[in-house]
Amino acid sequence: MSNNGFGFQLLAEDGAARRGVITTAHGEIRTPAFMPVGTAATVKAMLPEQVRGTGADIVLANTYHLMLRPGAERIGRLGGLHRFMNWPHPILTDSGGFQVMSLAGLRTLSEEGVAFRSHIDGAAHMLTPERSIEIQHLLDADITMAFDECTPFPATFEEAERSMALSMRWAERSKAAFRPRPGYALFGIVQGSVYPSLRALSAARLVEIGFDGYAIGGLAVGEGQETMFSMLDTTVPHLPKDRPRYLMGVGKPADIVGAVLRGIDMFDCVIPTRSGRNAQAFTWEGTLNLRNARHADDSAQLDPDSDCPASRDYARAYLHHLIKSGEILGAMLLTWHNVAFYQALMERLRQAIAEGCLQNVASALLARWQEKSDITSA
């Protein structure tokens, strides 16, 4: 372990893929890890004990949302985010950089940071690297993310270069603002759009500054899976082997499998939770839309072999009925199932790495999902 209690231990390698464990102030994270997204201090439609029960070691929460409502100082006064949301395990917070550009009104980007208006009540706010780090400190995040600009896609080389350079200056200011504490970590974020040279430059600069982990940002924004994988192939070799690597905002199961094959250790994405509220279920046989009438009389469960009650104890016909009836329980059960499926997928990938057979396992999974793509609906 490095950094007085925060650390990353590599347990096994299989090609570029790695299995490991991250140690934090609030517990360990088995990698490759999927972090369910708890935007507003709740993984939507799930109880924290359910989230934990699926095998999730860590959740992500959003600085932008929480600074606006209920407010970072308020959460600080109430004892921090772990106590607030009743999740005594590791938490990673994003920096607010992504949402401030996608959600806020009247944004003004400057060297200093981003001035904006709340999408909730129009109130004026300012996010800077220093304020972002302070908010994440108030939230008591185990893993704090450097404040960056998520470069829009598409971007010209010049736009991507300017944006990445700004993010690197903000990364330096984030590092200076971060107060090291035992078990707490600060991650830098590689930018550079789809330009390998910029990605390499960004990674090198972050390593110079020095972070406890390295994220790859600015992907999964419309560039497509092939380009995303190509950027991983380009970027990962520039990141230190002894620090965790986090691919932000990814993704569908097949994206995750491909990224793990390329050496990524951490993921977050709203897909399992958002899909769960939208009648979609991820399964080992592909994606199902439970709203579809063909499920109305189907007595089969989503996954009778699962440990997750949502996957095991309810007929698809019942889930279909709940969705058609607009019942909250439909969102609850499908979200639970999907988060459990994602965690089961990560466990399968971790096992495969430990056994040195990741390529075979990955190929089998991808082929099965491909083959069944004719029955999927999105």
Add this chain to the structure above:
Amino acid sequence: MSNNGFGFQLLAEDGAARRGVITTAHGEIRTPAFMPVGTAATVKAMLPEQVRGTGADIVLANTYHLMLRPGAERIGRLGGLHRFMNWPHPILTDSGGFQVMSLAGLRTLSEEGVAFRSHIDGAAHMLTPERSIEIQHLLDADITMAFDECTPFPATFEEAERSMALSMRWAERSKAAFRPRPGYALFGIVQGSVYPSLRALSAARLVEIGFDGYAIGGLAVGEGQETMFSMLDTTVPHLPKDRPRYLMGVGKPADIVGAVLRGIDMFDCVIPTRSGRNAQAFTWEGTLNLRNARHADDSAQLDPDSDCPASRDYARAYLHHLIKSGEILGAMLLTWHNVAFYQALMERLRQAIAEGCLQNVASALLARWQEKSDITSA
């Protein structure tokens, strides 16, 4: 036990109040009992294991809703309502009589039954005593309710008399249509609006027909608590002591306390669940509206001494935040808390009856709720 496996055992009496246990095909029901309402085969925003965990022995489901969606025959094919909704414990179904008059379109009431159009898709349907009993059989309800007309309020004596007489003829047809099975029961429903003589006549007629339990219907429809209690005082003495008595659609905690004092054994009401989706929490100190800004910084739980995680593990400030943010978890936690509170209230009343101190316990509860009424909001 009577009726081949269904039975009611009286364990203790305290004034008019009774403590007992009902035996059914799917398990025992401790009385006085509160039945959470699972309208569309789900107690809204709760998992069945959570409902059970609060101490609920039985839930209620709605014939009207389930016959329209997903359909009684479908639930029958899928193995019945217990399996469909993953609730292997007792279930009571209403007859559809109440909802068909309050929700359906283009109703035509005749001696035969009620012709109506679905409020969901406009399809034509007919509910008769025979069809209602058949649907409840398909659902596999442990306790089937006779098909009745819930007399609208207010009603003249003549209207109430005509309506009650029709319900009594339908009760007889319901009895004839019901297929007795071990552990399954049929309850009759006393009508008669606010007229003691009609209530007495209705009760006497039902006892002549002979049912496994007796419900009091047509109350909690706007007549006020005082009139409702007066109707209980009038009606209960006409019901056999050795059968359970069920007050339909009641109520707020104070209504339940008053009705238990008057000899009622069973209750159902949407108040705890509906209130939970509407930011209201029932507590031993009165009702709270968690949407109120005064809860924004309140680190106190709803009930730190409760066994229910929703009551014990979350600050009111967090619940306030979830509600303000429109998060599903807000509805989930407040519903869970409210159902747990109702079950804790029933347990407290059962204990008080066993100890012969119900009047004292009831007075103390009612005084506390009354005293705190200045802080309640509805």
